[in-house]
Amino acid sequence: MISKREARRETLRIALLEAAKARVAESGLARLRARDIAKDAGCALGALYNVYKSLDDLILHINSATLAQLNTKLNHAAANADTPQEKLVALARQYMTFAIDNNYLWSALFDHTMPENAPLPQWHLDEQAILFGHVVDPLAALKPDLDAAGLHTAARTLFAAVHGIVSISLREGSTTIPRETLDAQLTEFIITQVNGMKYACGEHQI
């Protein structure tokens, strides 16, 4: 049996991932150090490179875990809302909440860049694309004239807009905008956007 070796390897893999996640959550991606991770995981420096191809590879797995966590939260948010507009508001507010509660891990999703401009692996791009998917269903109800492709890009645009609002607000530090203000801005933004869609569909002619 080779299970004992694989078990050890898998244990170390998880220990390193958890140690790295904790480091990032505590002090951010910029202060992540290979030696710190190895020490926290209780292994030698070189062992890290037997399990992960590089630090960037490990960070990719951190981000993968963060995306899965965020994904679960967004699923709940959409499920607990009724109308399409309420779903979009709930998704945006949940996104904001996650970004605030997991500031460093969330930032790592966008701060991390591959060396030499190497493209991100496909499996990770797929994970990112899932996020946009949450917006598709509510949007389909609001823009019934769009085909699948148009719906996808529209969902991505709306998602990106919300991301930008949250991103710029959090980047400037907590000194600038209190959370309630950001929350209100985000909600009003979504409602305005939805109203604009209704306007375009001719409902304003009633």
Place this chain on the structure above:
Amino acid sequence: MISKREARRETLRIALLEAAKARVAESGLARLRARDIAKDAGCALGALYNVYKSLDDLILHINSATLAQLNTKLNHAAANADTPQEKLVALARQYMTFAIDNNYLWSALFDHTMPENAPLPQWHLDEQAILFGHVVDPLAALKPDLDAAGLHTAARTLFAAVHGIVSISLREGSTTIPRETLDAQLTEFIITQVNGMKYACGEHQI
């Protein structure tokens, strides 16, 4: 006179800044190296630290120059449009164009983080705030009920939304979205947002 010393110092200051800007524009912030800059500027490594406090300080000045450049472009865009809606569309499209044409320099504006989470100096925060200002005037015409403070946060929100759309589109590389699609999405987004504002103001009751 101490002019010769100061002239030399100023010449070196500019040479270092230009060399660093060229390096960033060519290969991005992540590949910026103090030794490369010094070599390009024709001085020794240590001389860089007589003129700039650190590499981060130099990068701050790069970003300052980029912000000024972007600011000029946005001024032109707003001046050449008539209605508030057209101004907002023109601003968004010019923002996109600048981001595409100056990809690495534009990315550096947001990729750069101070070490130890030190706050950005006030003079640089002020420069960033000017960007939001472009949105204020057109927005004031569309939301006449807002006071100055509300107008400022609303302008920031709209700017952030546009930034997010451009940012996420460019981050994934040119493989995903062609420029025309992004342009169309951006324009439609602004129009939808403006329609939503009109809707809220009751114009739809006509």
Place this chain on the structure above:
DNA sequence: CTCATTTGTGAACAGTGTTCAAGTCATCAT
């Protein structure tokens, strides 16, 4: 038990930003 293979170890390597003792040069009082 023996041996081949995989895995763990931490010193060594190449490459960072930053500093600093020593040499060099511009400035200015004499």
Place this chain on the structure above:
DNA sequence: ATGATGACTTGAACACTGTTCACAAATGAG
């Protein structure tokens, strides 16, 4: 003009990265 003074320049050295690698230890098969 000349020497003294103080700022500037220099590039070697330092502290700290991620990554590699020869060697040691542990594991699995015969």
